Amino acid sequence: MALFTQNSAYALVTALAAQRPVHAAFAWLRRNARKLMDWQMELVAIPAPPFGEQARSQWLAARFAEAGLSGVRTDDAGNVLATLAAAKLPPESTGPVVILSAHIDTVFPAGTPLRPVLSEVDGFCRLQAPGASDNATGVVGLLAIAHALVQSRMELPAPLVFLGNVGEEGEGDLRGIRHLYGQRTLAGRVVAHIVLDGAGCDSAVTQALGSRRYQVTISGPGGHSFTDAGTPNPIAALAAALAVLSRTPLPDEPRTTLNLGTIHGGTSVNSIPESVTASIDFRSTSAEQLLRLEAALRRAVEEAVEQCNAMVTATAAKSRGPLTFGIAKIGDRPAGALAADSPLLEALRAVDRHMNLKTDLRLGSTDANLPLSLGIPALSLGAGGEGGGAHTQAEWFSSRGRDVGLKRVLLLTLAMVEWAAGQ
Ligand SMILES: [Zn+2]
Known part of the structure; x- marks a missing residue:
């Protein structure tokens, strides 16, 4: 049968x-x-x-x-x-x-x-x-x-x-x-x-309901806010990436959600940070939507980091080195x-x-x-x-x-x- x-x-x-x-x-x-x-x-x-x-x-x-x-x-x-x-x-x-x-x-x-x-x-x-x-x-x-x-x-x-x-x-x-x-x-x-x-x-x-959780970390050499100015800033890159990500259109059907959960990082108000980390939660009944959001996250972070690094080159400012990033999956319910x-x-x-x-x-x-x-x-x-x-x-x-x-x-x-x- x-x-x-x-x-x-x-x-x-x-x-x-x-x-x-x-x-x-x-x-x-x-x-x-x-x-x-x-x-x-x-x-x-x-x-x-x-x-x-x-x-x-x-x-x-x-x-x-x-x-x-x-x-x-x-x-x-x-x-x-x-x-x-x-x-x-x-x-x-x-x-x-x-x-x-x-x-x-x-x-x-x-x-x-x-x-x-x-x-x-x-x-x-x-x-x-x-x-x-x-x-x-x-x-x-x-x-x-x-x-x-x-x-x-x-x-x-x-x-x-x-x-x-x-x-x-x-x-x-x-x-x-x-x-x-x-x-x-x-x-x-x-x-x-x-x-x-x-x-x-x-x-x-x-x-x-599927969920995927990620931790994004952007790192750089950091430095003094005045004497090392021109060194790319991880917080600036992360903020730009999250701003783009938060504008990603989300369908009502299949219901899909995106949450920017936490941000941790920086050293002090007068330091260029060495690192910043954010955690993000996506949920949907559709596996394709979860994949689409993961791709959007990767693209947003990659582009923001590239832009920050390119800006330094373009202005020929003094930089102690470029930014790098990592994206780790910390939860996955299919x-x-x-x-x-x-x-x-x-x-x-x-x-x-x-x-x-x-x-x-x-x-x-x-x-x-x-x-x-x-x-x-x-x-x-x-x-x-x-x-x-x-x-x-x-x-x-x-x-x-x-x-x-x-x-x-x-x-x-x-x-x-x-x-x-x-x-
Ligand atoms: Zn139970």
Whole structure:
């Protein structure tokens, strides 16, 4: 089957939902609400600052093994992987796979007090702790789906890979997912990637906002403001370059932004500076726009430096030497978007229709950016329940509606595994 049509996706989801093991999986999710909350309590108490996720990797590897998944392993980046094998395929088969992932890192630096507080509100558990929702909810969602599928003896037609990955937040710059897709043996087999991030069941990120960040440094010999006058000035060159760059036209569609973030440099008011540095942030859903802006940045800096150097030659003024420049990329989240006729989107719409839900499609910067930029169908969605206060100490999660969200994830995942088997 090449592409899903709307109707074939709906027929598949309805047929899946009628299967006995799928009923058993739903029942497992309903029965084990307390167990899921216990896992979530344990998980949030384990620190996972950017680049310090080892303890969580170990915890998750143990839980994956406990769930009965096979091939539990931790890769060089610290990502934890495990597989629910296809029922009728030999384990060494190299066919299509579906990935279900959740990031295990948090934004909170090492040493942040992690004191989970559990309470009951309107008959639902409420957990307050840094990272309670983002992304303990996603990680617990992974475990819940794994247990529910194993316990219900669901026979999959293609392998499902469970992944707890490192490095999603800020400085992590998607390093966990980047590492995974750098491994050709697995990356080449992924036909759909579903990311669980945070709570909720009414939206999905299907458009990946790309960002690129640069640091521009212009340097020269510098000197005394009076006796060395005529020596080109790095601040003058940078100011000219940024003035030109800031006038670059930016389209509304695809939405594209440019920010001049910081400037540092100079020695004193009576010195020709030796160096100046600026940082710049570009964002867009279009990879071409990001490339266009990078080219505009390079051109603006190059021309401004050339002009400053040429001015000195033209006036034959006394110069201690020319300016040089460097442009370093300090961040790169690739852009991409899930195609409107993608089987993953058809499957999501079919699940919505079956469950009487409505998913808003959103723009965001998530682990799904990387597969989307490679043309692999991917999206990021909540693992049910409610949450708020993400990236603050007052972050919370409530189990109200967790079962609906997990049912949605389960049906979507199973539909994609069916689809993968036909590829
Ligand atoms: Zn997150």
